[in-house]
Amino acid sequence: HPQAIYYACDTSRTFSQFCTYYLYCTSFFANGSFLHNIGDAEHVSKATVCRAVRNVTVALKRLLYTxxxxxxxxxxxxxxxxxxxxxxxxxxxxxxxxxxxxxxxxxxxxxxxxxxxxxxxxxxxxxxxxxxxxxxxxxxxxxxxxxxxxxxxxxxxxxxxxxxxxxxxxxxxxxxxxxxxxxxxxxxxxxxxxxxxxxxxxxxxxxxxxxxxxxxxxxxxxxxxxxxxxxxxxxxxxxxxxxxxxxxxxxxxxxxxxxxxxxxxxxxxxxxxxxxxxxxxxxxxx
Structure with a gap:
């Protein structure tokens, strides 16, 4: 959800880049697709999707006790x-x-x-x-x-x-x-x-x-x-x-x-x- 972006975007990356990463990540979470399938759909490499999933996951994990x-x-x-x-x-x-x-x-x-x-x-x-x-x-x-x-x-x-x-x-x-x-x-x-x-x-x-x-x-x-x-x-x-x-x-x-x-x-x-x-x-x- 977009609200999660506001909570999770406290990273060294730009907000727009994080939003893009967030969309890749939530697509993986919601659909359970192979990472290369998401990459093909978004016209980016599997490595980029993998990095997005990892970065957003770590950012979200910091919110566990919130x-x-x-x-x-x-x-x-x-x-x-x-x-x-x-x-x-x-x-x-x-x-x-x-x-x-x-x-x-x-x-x-x-x-x-x-x-x-x-x-x-x-x-x-x-x-x-x-x-x-x-x-x-x-x-x-x-x-x-x-x-x-x-x-x-x-x-x-x-x-x-x-x-x-x-x-x-x-x-x-x-x-x-x-x-x-x-x-x-x-x-x-x-x-x-x-x-x-x-x-x-x-x-x-x-x-x-x-x-x-x-x-x-x-x-x-x-x-x-x-x-x-x-x-x-x-x-x-x-x-x-x-x-x-x-x-x-x-x-x-x-x-x-x-x-x-x-x-x-x-x-x-x-x-x-x-x-x-x-x-x-x-x-x-x-």
């Missing part, structure tokens, strides 16, 4: 209210999930990037609010790494553990049940209403990931090194948030089911959030 803020730019009570309106689940400040972004086989540590579906990928952790705004992204882990490990080792998990946030994340069974990360009951009996509310609220993250991939077709498969793939993913997240904040229409109806998402096995982490989950279930869903 546009991707947890739990969000609004007061926490409004974030909780937005999530509560979905299915009556109290105290939620974000929904978390992982998604695999396919990449070409890297030349270094190739086996680390092969996920359980046997293709090379970056496993990206994403958290969103009820408005489909992404409030956290971790785009640096090879596809073989489990969702629960990514969360366990991220800075946000440490902050939750130190009590810096008042509220809960909702995750699927691929995450451990923690006092601040609530997952469904594995074998619900009387907890069916809790599980339904958890699932309906958590569908927002599936929708958000669908919107992100619909807007940026390049995420269907990135033909770059893992390091550059991670930077492109972050840049797309930033542009997604700018588009969402501005109320821009998503180019196609997002599919809530992610074909690249694995059905997770229960994690081996310590599950010490059962008491919190039981209390919420008893107080709100019985």
């Amino acid at each position: 546009f991707v803020v947890f739990p969000g730019h609004r007061p926490t009570r409004f974030i909780k209210e937005g999530c509560h309106k979905i299915a009556g689940f109290p105290g939620v400040i974000g929904c978390i999930d992982g998604t695999h972004i396919p990449i070409i086989a890297p030349s270094v540590n190739e086996g680390d990037y092969v996920n359980r579906k046997s293709f090379h990928s970056i496993n990206v952790q994403i958290i969103c609010d009820a408005a489909n705004i992404i409030t956290n992204v971790e785009a640096k882990w090879p596809g073989s790494v489990h969702d629960s490990q990514i969360f366990r080792e991220c800075t946000l998990s440490t902050k939750f553990g130190h009590g810096e946030f008042t509220g809960y994340l909702l995750g699927d069974r691929g995450y451990p049940c923690l006092p601040y990360l609530l997952t469904p009951y594995p074998d619900p009996g009387p907890q069916q209403r809790y599980n339904l509310a958890n699932c309906r609220t958590r569908a927002r993250i599936e929708m958000t990931i669908g919107m992100l991939k619909a807007r940026f077709q390049c995420l269907q498969r990135l033909r770059v090194t893992p390091e550059r793939a991670c930077d492109i993913i972050v840049a797309c997240v930033i542009l997604h948030n700018i588009a969402t904040i501005r109320g821009e229409h998503c180019p196609s109806e997002p599919n809530s089911s992610d074909p690249n998402h694995e059905h997770p096995d229960p994690p081996t982490d310590i599950q010490d959030g059962s008491a919190v989950r039981d209390t919420i279930c008893h107080n709100h869903f019985f």
Whole structure:
């Protein structure tokens, strides 16, 4: 979006040159075309398009902590209210999930990037609010790494553990049940209403990931090194948030089911959030 140019154009290049680079880059992001195809269409070399994508991606990445803020730019009570309106689940400040972004086989540590579906990928952790705004992204882990490990080792998990946030994340069974990360009951009996509310609220993250991939077709498969793939993913997240904040229409109806998402096995982490989950279930869903 042109607004992103004004935010991202603080570079040593002229504004007009940056705008030209920006158009090449967003064409690549939106269409996922081969770089030489974009070059042919714009009558420039593949090297020029590659340089444009890299320069704009780096410029956008500098805006990460401006546009991707947890739990969000609004007061926490409004974030909780937005999530509560979905299915009556109290105290939620974000929904978390992982998604695999396919990449070409890297030349270094190739086996680390092969996920359980046997293709090379970056496993990206994403958290969103009820408005489909992404409030956290971790785009640096090879596809073989489990969702629960990514969360366990991220800075946000440490902050939750130190009590810096008042509220809960909702995750699927691929995450451990923690006092601040609530997952469904594995074998619900009387907890069916809790599980339904958890699932309906958590569908927002599936929708958000669908919107992100619909807007940026390049995420269907990135033909770059893992390091550059991670930077492109972050840049797309930033542009997604700018588009969402501005109320821009998503180019196609997002599919809530992610074909690249694995059905997770229960994690081996310590599950010490059962008491919190039981209390919420008893107080709100019985």
